[in-house]
Amino acid sequence: MSHRTSSPVPGPVTFWQYLQNGLFYIHVAIVTIIMGVFGIFWVIFDGRRGANAVATRWIGYMLWAARLHMGVSCEIRGTPPTGDCIVAAKHQSFLDILAIAHAVPRRAFIMKKEIMRVPIMGWYAYKVGCIPIDRARGRDAMKAITKQINNRIAGDGLGQLIIYPEGTRTRPGERKSYKHGVQTIRNATGLPVVPVAVNCGLFWPRKGWGVHPGRAVVEFLPAIDSDLPSDEFMPRLEDEIEGNSERLMAEAGFKP
Incomplete structure (x- = not known):
């Protein structure tokens, strides 16, 4: 299938763009409070499905507001998964969080436990199935996470567990060492x-300010089969994510 070419690399950020950036954050903060409060009733009556419905509308509104205020949008390529799986993604900004989460029907993240304590949205994160991690616990934390994941698979299903193997946002052209948490979860669950x-x-820069207008791209690649030997998995995963991210950036005219 052919695609439109991604928007070219933008130039310097203007004062007007910074102003629109600020208006975006004010706008979505107000809407988050309103949607979060009224959506509580939906969650009470419909559980996780209701929480996902509220999250889908909230994320969709955020993406619409980003186009309205800052002229930035995101094209989805490939086929977003709908069954239980691990989604392992390159992480460069808040925009890829929104785009990936909006593209899948039952999103869940592994996130720092401190984020789960944020009023309103932390509660929703828990209700849609996000899993808190206490990084200070090391291996014990991973054992607890894999136990939770297997319990959910055996229950009403896991959904699409979104993980960022580098563990942090990176600048365009930057690579960080991939952490082995994704492989640990894969080995313990057998998920694709x-x-x-x-x-x-x-x-959309990683710190969230100085957003440029244009069309970014998020591309879902073919799943890595669960039968691939463990010693081949991490090199394959890194090659797939980094190589294709570099291709998308080059398509937009980026030169490291």
Whole structure:
């Protein structure tokens, strides 16, 4: 299938763009409070399905507001998964979080436990199935996470567990060592892993200010089969994510 070419790398950020950036954050903060409060009743009556419905509408509104205020949008390529799986993605900015989460029907993240304590949205994160991690616990934390994941698979299903193997946001052209948490979870659950490449950092910087107008790309790649030997998995995953992210950035005219 052919695709439109990604928007070219933008130039310097203007004062007007910074102003629109600020208006975006004010706008979505107000809407988050309103949707979060009224959505509580939906969650009470419909559980996780209700929480996912509220999350889908909230994320969709955030993406619409980003187009309205800052002129930035995101094209989805490939086929977003719908069954239980691990989604392992390149992480460059808040935009790729929104785009990936909006593209899958039952999103869940592994996130720092401190984020789960944020009023309103932390509660929703828990209700849609996000899993808190206490990084200070090391291996014990991973054991607890894999136990939770297997319990959910055996229950009403896991959904699409979104993981960022580098563990942090990176600048365009930057690579960080991949952490082995994704392989630990894969080995413990037997779930397929869907790599995701992005070029979002060219338009939405990792710190969230100085957003450029344009069309970023998030591409869902073919799943890595669960039968692939463990010693081959991490090199394959990194090659898929990094190589295709570099391709998307080059398509937009980025030169490291």
